[in-house]
Each structure stands twice: as C-alpha cells, then as structure tokens.
Amino acid sequence: MGRERTRRWLYILLVIVPCLIGSVWIVRWQDEQLQRQQLEETRMFANIHRNDLDRFLAETTARLETLALVISKHTDIKENIHDVMKQMEKQDVRFERISFFSESTSPAMQLAEAIKQPMFTDDKTATIVTPIIDEQTKRAIGFLVATLRTDYMKQRMEIIYPQASFRLYDEKGNELFSANNLRASEETVVVHLNQAPWLIEANVPPVANKQRVQAALPYVFTFIVAVHMIWLFIQYWLLKRRTMMERMETEAQKLELVGTLAASTAHEIRNPLAGIKGFIQLLSEKHKDTESQLYFSVIQNEITRINDIVNEFLILGKPTVQKFETCDLNDIVLSIHPIIESQAHLHNVVYSLQCARVPLPIRCYKDHLKQVVLNLAKNAIEAMSSGGQLTISLAKQDGWALLHVSDTGSGIPKHVKDKLFQPFVTSKQTGTGLGLVVCKRIVDMHEGAIDIHSIENKGTTITVRLPLRQEVG
Template sequence: MKTRHKFTTYLLIVILPLIILSFIYWRHLDKSIQKERQEQAEWAGSVYRDYIDQVIGETKKKLELLSLSSSVLYMDDNRTEHLMKWIMDTDPRYAGVYWINMDGVSLSGTNKEFYHYYLIEQADINRAIITQRAVVAKGKALNNSGINHFSIFAPILDHEKRAHGFLLAQIRLDHMEKILNILIPDQTLKLKTSDNIRVLGMNETISRHSEWVDVPLSEVDWTLSVKKPDTLNTNNMNVFLMFVFFTFFFTHMIYTAVEELNVRREEKKQKVLIERQKIDFVGTLAASTAHEIKNPLTGIKGLIQLLVEKHPEEQDQFYYAVIMKEIDRINSIVSEFLILGKPMARDLSIYDVRSIIAELRPIIESEARYFNMEVTWHIVKEPIWVQCTKDQFKQIILNTAKNGFEAMKDGEKLSIRIYNEKDHAKIDIIDIGQGLNEKEIGKVFDPFYTSKKEGTGLGLFVCKRIIESFNGTIQLASKPLIGTTVTISLPLVTKHP
C-alpha cells in the first residue's frame, strides 16, 4: 500500500508535470522556431527581391534612355553595333545586346550567331508597343554560349511616338545567381514566371516537407520562392533537452520535499499516538495505584492528628509537623495521578473570568506573602465570559502562579493580566525569574518533565490537558535571566446568562 502511494505521488508530482510542461514548452519552442523560420525566409526574400528588382529596373531605365538615342542611329549599322558593344562592355550583367525589328527578328547585336533569330514573341511586342515602355520578355529563355538569361527590351520610338524597332538586353542568370549567393550564402530559392516557368534556382535539394515563402517582384509579374530553414537544429534540441532536465530536477526536488514532509508527518503522528498510549497507560496505572495509596494515607493522617493532640511536647510536635508535611506532599502527588486517570471531557458551565479570579485573589496574595513577594493585577472592567469547569480553572491559575513565585527571588513582583483579544479571553501570568532556554521550553508540557528538585513533572501537563478540554490553549514564552510569560487563551462565549 505504501509503495503504491509513493508511486502515485511520484506520478502526480514528477512524471505528469514533466510530460505536461515539456509538451507546453515544446509547443512554445516550435511556435518560436516557426516564427523565426518565417521571418528569416521573409528577410532573405526581401533582400533577393530588392536585388532582382534593382537589376530589372536599372536595365529598363537604361534601355529606355538608350532607345531615344538609338532612333537617331537607326539603319546606321556601324554606329549601332558600336553602341551595343559599349553597353555590353560597361555592364557584366548582360549576356548580349541586340537591335530588333518590328517582327521580333534580330538585325544586329553583340553576338552574330543570333543575327536574324526571332528573339521576341509577338505578344511581348504588342505589350511594349501599347505601353511604350521597356518590358520583360515572357518568351522562352534562350541560351547564349551556355549562359542562361532572360530578356528585357524597349521600343525605339520616332518623334511621333511610333515604334520602328526594339533595343533588347539579355540578363545573365549565372551572374545574378553569383551575386545572390554572395548576399546570403547557402539559401535555397527559385524564381518563376506567372506561367510557372522556372527562371532561376539556387541550392535546390528539396524534400517533400520543404516549406516556402513566396515574395512577389515589383518590376515583373514573377514570384520569388525562398525555402524556410530546417525545423530542428542542434541548438534547439539542446535547449529543449536542457529544459526537460531542469524540469525533472525541480519536480524531483519537490517530490523529495513532499516525501520528507510525509515522513515527518507520519513520525509526528506516531509520536503523538505513542505519547497518548503512554499517557493512557500511565494514567490508568497511576489512578488505580493512587486509590490504593490514598485510602491508607487518610488513615495515617488521622492517626498522626490524634498523636499531635496526645503529645504536646515541642520535639514531638516538630516530628509530627514534618510527617504531616510529607503526608500532604504525598497527597498532592496522588491527586495529580488521579487527574491523569480522569477523562478531561466534563460538564462545562459559563463563567465570568473576573469572578473566578476574584475568588482566587486572596489565595494568590496570601501565597505571595508566604514567598515574600508582590502581585500586580490588570483586569478589564467588562465581563469576560468563557466556558469551563470552575474548580479545574482555579487549579490551573493557582499552579501557574505558584510556579511563577517559585521561579523568583524575595521582593520581586508577579503580574497577572486579564483581557480580551479578538474572540478570545486571555490570561497572562508574568514572572521575572530565571527563565528557561529553548530546549527546556520544548519540554515543559511533557509528562514527568520537571526542573524542580521535588516536582512530579505533571503540573503543566495536567494544566494543558484541562485547557485543551475547554477548547483553549496554553503557551509559554521565556528568556533566560529575563523571565517567563504563561498565556492562557479561551474562546469567548457570545451567548451568556
């Protein structure tokens, strides 16, 4: 049963929290990773897009500017070829530059192998004539000496804004790919037209689980797709494993602390049970023995009183006085033993604490005079109603006051305060005697513990049992060489006669 309880506790404190917290953290980590992957891919896409748009935009502007001067050079082959060669030599991005007629056929250019080739499709020609601006050709890319490229061309307009030819530049994809790799190395991307024709690809080792971020270009109706980084890497896994380890460590510490508390609680229960059994056994034994002692003791005391009357001599009276004193002491011890054997739950009545104290006051002051000491009283004027047994309550106050007298020296004062505190009646009995250390304070309410030479060790123990039967508490605070304060607390009764 105990093993099963331990397993259940371990499951609830260690295993389940570890699984739940690990799952929650993994979800949080996964969301953070996905967000970081998305942001990284978007950032890479924005860098690539800006570069590609810059290349296309700059080429468009350059071709539109050159097309203005080209209208003057139209049909002058030498000067036209010189212009196109200058364009080619000044920008390494170009694979070739060509003069195109209205049918899309090259008339001249930097590469004679492509003379009289159809380099522009009719749909692209119509688009350029309508817009009268440079456009990117949507036709299939040609291959110039093994170099992939795509084409941008601008219409050559006369003074009446009529096209009579085109100036075309081929952009080198290998050069563009090289620059893109320099900007962000080892990034996977692909560039496609609106018709899903592949224009450019980099580091394309693509798996089925690859995720992409699409970034549209501004200068042309193409889509740039950038692959998100891998989901897991060593750092992320190390962070997760470290979290699992520390979670297990802390939950295991909590489990150990809980088990320690359970062990202490069990030990405390066992101690209380053993103490109760011990008290019950001692109480039963003491009560039965006390009855057997008390009966003959009464007879002895009666006979001694007769002898006191019969032998008035001074020396005999001295001996009889000693015998009577010892008989009274035995009788007191036997009475305390009898209390141990009595059940504490008795018929309780409602009393004003002040009236009980008023009855005790002459006795306590007489005791103070006997010890050559004084008593100061601090009693509230309002009634303080509590539920108790009058005789037993008197016994508690007398025992506690007597302990205070015995702890002090001649001429010192004992203070007794009676007052209300919230919903409890409080009685403080304060002496300025030798006081007790912490070790002694922890034992004062244990049965048979005493610091007196002739004490039984039952006085405060019995007081505590009686007070607890009244649903109250008794506490002791003390400091060596300063004094001791005994505080008795009883619940106030709201409904009283």
C-alpha cells in the same frame, strides 16, 4: 510494503507523468520558436534577394537604356549594332543574349513603344525589351531585346542563403528559375520586386531533429531537475509531518499510559496516606514538646506534598464524569485571589490582578480551573526567586475568555520550551514536571487552548483561551 507501493505510484503520478507531459510541451514550444525563427530568417533573406535583384535589374535596365540612347543619336552605329551587342554580351555577365529588332514583333514591344520605357516580357524568360526612341520624331526606330542570365541570378541566391528554396515567378505565375531545390515545406514567404512585375517565393526550411534536440535539451533537463526538487521537498514535508504525527501519537500513548498507571497508583496511595495523617495528628496531640512538634510539622508538610502529587496523578488519568456549570471566570479567579496574594507576599513578589470589565461566562468545572490558575501562579512565583512582578489579567476577545499570567522571572530555557507539555519535564530541581501537563489536560477538557511566550532572563506570559457561553442569568 503498502507504503512503498503508494510512494511508487505517487512518484509516477507526481514526477514521471509531469516530466513526460512537460518535456513534450517544451519540445513543441521550442519547435514553434525555431520554426518562427526560421520564418523570420527566411523572410529576411527573401528581402535581401529582392533588393539584390532590384539593384541587378535597375543596373541592367540603365545599361540598355544608355545603349539605346547612344544608338538613337548615332545612326551610323546601326550598321555595326550586332558587333556592339556581341561585344556587350562578352563583357557583361548579366546578359545571355542581346538582339536588335527594327520593327515591333510582340505585344511587349508594342507596349514598350507606347510608354517609351523598358518592358519585361511574359514569355517564361527573363527578357527586357528596350525601345530606341528617335529624339525628333519621338517614335521607336528599333528595339533592344536582352535575355538575362537566370543562372547568374540563381547562383547569387544559392550563395547568400543555401538553407531555403527560392523561386522567381513572372507576373503570370510562370517560373523563371528556382534556387536550392530542397525538400518542400508547408510554410512559404512571398515578396514582390520593385523593378519588375516579378515575385520571389521562398520555402521556409523545416527544423532538423538534431536542432530540435539541441535547443530543447537544456529546458527539458532544467524542468526535470525542478520537478524532482519539488518531489524531494514534498517527500521532506511528508516525512516531517509523519515524524511529527508519530511523535504526537507516541506522546499521547505515553501520557495515557502514565495517566492510567498514575490514577491506579494514586487511589492505592490515598488510603494508607489518610491513615498515616490521622495517626500523626493523634501523636502530635499526645507529645507536646517542641522537638516532637517540629518533627510532626515536617511530617505533616511532606504528607501534604504527597497528597498534592497524588491529586495531580488523578487528573492525569482518564477524566472522570464532572458536572459542568456556567460560571464567570472573573469570580473563579477572585475566589483564589487571597491565596495567590499571600504566596506572592511570602516570596517578595509584587502581585496585581486585573479583572475584565465585562462578565466572562464559561461552561466549566470550577475546582479544575482554580487548580489551573493556582498552578500557573505558583510556577510564576517560583520563577522569580529574587522577587519581581506577577500580573494576572482577564479579557474578552471575540468569542473567547482570555486569562493572562505574566511574570518577570528567569524565563524558560530553550531546551525545555519544546517539551513543556511532556510528563516529568521540568527545569526546577524539586519539580515533578506534572504541573503544566495537568493544566493542559484541564484546558483541553474545557475545549480551550494554552499558549506560552517566554524570553530567558526577561519573563514569561502564559495565555489560556476558553470559549465563552451564555452569560449567567
């Protein structure tokens, strides 16, 4: 129940909360992207409207200047000027009204007369004042005042981009007209015309909620899926780790149980075993015939084998208090060198020993380490049934003493590699499966480590690492 509650809280903290925070962030980020896109789009269409209005005003101004030039050259037209302007209003949709003034009646006319160019008035209307200049006197003989159709310009704006609101202002900030009166937004775009002292102000349209959802939904969905995949990976990792810990705990309990049982049983076996061994020796001295001696030798060998197994059982039990001393690992291996050499010679194995060139002082119990080396050497020799090469080498690496035991035997099968240090697991027909377990137990007692590298049909290398201590005085 507690584990399930913890898992539920972890799911909330590692999945639900990040999904909520991430989704909000994605929506805000996507909203900013859409708003920026709307801004750029509005600026683009504002420039389009400016170019369109500039072209519209340039054509209109050119038309009025042409009419003014014709009137200045043909004075007889003045009598019918009003008819000409009426006809022009009907033919050209850009003009709402065109008037003729013979004298200057406004500041705009005075300025147009002074600069001899068309001028835009500032009376809140889209009006152009065009002077009629006499070619001989270079003075204004009249003025054409044309009021433009703002509804025509407004209609063009609304057709091109109906999503945004546009307003046209004169140089004094008077609004000439507005197009697409939509809901106002906080962001605006302003562009200035080239043909007139006017400016276009455009409101950037706000992003619709539906548009937000449609844009953010794929990213939110992808983010949620990614977070859940990470959660599943974490769950898998935790489950794998928990399984491994439970397996290690089970193995430790199994080893402890086996060790306790083995130690208690071994003590009980050794007492009668000693008596049997003594009586066999007495019988062997009494019966000297060849057949009896053969039987006695077989019994003695089997008793010796039982005694070795009992010793291994004792080490599997709870470690007894041992007196550790500082010894050179080179000397420990050299002391059992003749035993290993004789065994190798007996099994047609080439044996070589390479001691370190420097002392390897370690805090240890010598007899236990001798048993480790003998067990590893024995396993290596038994793995080379048809002969081979056994190499034991010693070296110093940083703060460690290294013992390498290498053989060219059959190697360790794949199905056994992962269970090497479990009791009673062996690939030998006559093995007990306790040799490597005992070796690891002894190495662990000495705060060391044991590693095995094996390739089938090529050989095995076992490395034992032991921490170095102060050199022997």
